Amino acid sequence: MRDLAQLRDAIDAVDRELLAVLNRRAALANEVGELKRKEGSTVYRPEREAQVIHNLQQRNPGPLKAAQVATVWREIMSACRSLEAPQRVAYLGPKGTFSEQAAVEFFGSSIEHVPCVNFDEVFQAATSGTADFGVVPVENNSEGVVTRSLDLLLHSPLHIVGEISLLVRHHLLRLSPSLDGVEVVLAHPQALAQCQGWLSKHLPGAERRAVSSNAEGARLAATNPAWAGIASERAGSEFGLHVAAHAIQDEAFNRTRFAVVCLPQVLAAPQASGQDCVSLVVSVPNRPGAVHDILAPLKRHGVSMTRFESRPARSGQWEYFFYIDLQGHPSQPQVAAALAELQSLCAFYKVLGTYPVAD
Numbered sequence: 049m050r051d052l053a054q055l056r057d058a059i060d061a062v063d064r065e066l067l068a069v070l071n072r073r074a075a076l077a078n079e080v081g082e083l084k085r086k087e088g089s090t091v092y093r094p095e096r097e098a099q100v101i102h103n104l105q106q107r108n109p110g111p112l113k114a115a116q117v118a119t120v121w122r123e124i125m126s127a128c129r130s131l132e133a134p135q136r137v138a139y140l141g142p143k144g145t146f147s148e149q150a151a152v153e154f155f156g157s158s159i160e161h162v163p164c165v166n167f168d169e170v171f172q173a174a175t176s177g178t179a180d181f182g183v184v185p186v187e188n189n190s191e192g193v194v195t196r197s198l199d200l201l202l203h204s205p206l207h208i209v210g211e212i213s214l215l216v217r218h219h220l221l222r223l224s225p226s227l228d229g230v231e232v233v234l235a236h237p238q239a240l241a242q243c244q245g246w247l248s249k250h251l252p253g254a255e256r257r258a259v260s261s262n263a264e265g266a267r268l269a270a271t272n273p274a275w276a277g278i279a280s281e282r283a284g285s286e287f288g289l290h291v292a293a294h295a296i297q298d299e300a301f302n303r304t305r306f307a308v309v310c311l312p313q314v315l316a317a318p319q320a321s322g323q324d325c326v327s328l329v330v331s332v333p334n335r336p337g338a339v340h341d342i343l344a345p346l347k348r349h350g351v352s353m354t355r356f357e358s359r360p361a362r363s364g365q366w367e368y369f370f371y372i373d374l375q376g377h378p379s380q381p382q383v384a385a386a387l388a389e390l391q392s393l394c395a396f397y398k399v400l401g402t403y404p405v406a407d
């Protein structure tokens with residue numbers, strides 16, 4: 049049996065080997081980057097990254113678990129990608145928001161951050177080229193759809209190339225680790241709503257004050273010992289706060305889905321991965337049975353619908369846009385046939401994106 053010092057020496061030796069091998073990989077990525085610059089082709093290739101991870105998981109003898117292999121290689125490829133060209137990602141800031149967390153989980157931590165003040169600015173950044181990609185929330189399982197994101201997708205030249213689903217855990221953050229003496233709780237109205245049961249029970253006397261984002265609440269909580277914020281652990285460490293209470297959201301499985309958007313010239317629609325989704329927005333002529341009719345081609349071709357949301361068209365005529373998610377990829381004949389038929393029945397039809405579904 050080796051003692052701790054010997055085991056650490058062995059780890060140090062392996063780390064030196066790893067470092068040399070990783071740098072060889074990084075040098076290869078640099079060469080790929082040069083090639084792509086000459087060709088003018090896209091740096092980020094999600095299908096290639098998925099394939100790299102899949103191949104490694106197939107060959108993985110353990111003891112590392114498949115999910116750990118994926119986590120490690122996502123970061124390695126994020127670092128290699130950033131050597132080819134820094135990927136600028138816009139999201140609702142400031143630092144410490146769940147949108148930032150979604151951006152980092154999707155692209156890995158080697159990205160250039162473009163924090164924005166609202167969703168409109170995220171779309172603007174990715175449209176104007178200030179950022180390569182945008183990450184916006186589209187749906188929360190307790191609060192419903194994020195209407196501004198859906199409205200912006202409707203008229204935007206950006207398309208969805210990926211999605212990520214985050215388990216949103218809200219923590220009570222403050223300068224002290226205890227709950228004593230909290231007079232004001234600051235957070236985004238959605239977070240205050242998602243934690244109202246806990247707040248009524250544990251801090252009944254504290255004032256609830258709405259602010260522009262949870263990260264902003266955390267920033268303010270760092271300025272006053274009688275204040276607390278509700279935000280992510282990430283926001284807590286960003287502003288040097290203690291977690292005075294963990295996971296205070298009333299819903300245990302509070303999930304938010306985020307869409308990753310970009311211009312088609314930055315990244316074309318990803319190829320089929322085997323588990324894909326097509327997001328559409330359509331409107332139908334204003335006549336009885338029209339909504340029923342657009343669903344018929346899906347049934348006929350055996351295509352499953354995973355989402356159906358309506359939003360007012362704001363035409364003043366009780367017209368609606370329908371946001372529809374379908375399972376599959378347009379390269380599959382039955383999906384292509386269903387889409388073509390559906391399109392022929394719609395007054396308005398736009399594919400918002402085709403992308404691999406989140407794990």
Ligand SMILES: O=C(O)C(=O)C[C@]1(C(=O)O)C=C[C@@H](O)C=C1
Nearest residue numbers: 080091092093096097125128129
């Ligand atoms: O294979 C490529 O096209 C690369 O650029 C290399 C690499 C990688 O690190 O493996 C990096 C970025 C791409 O998103 C895909 C893969």
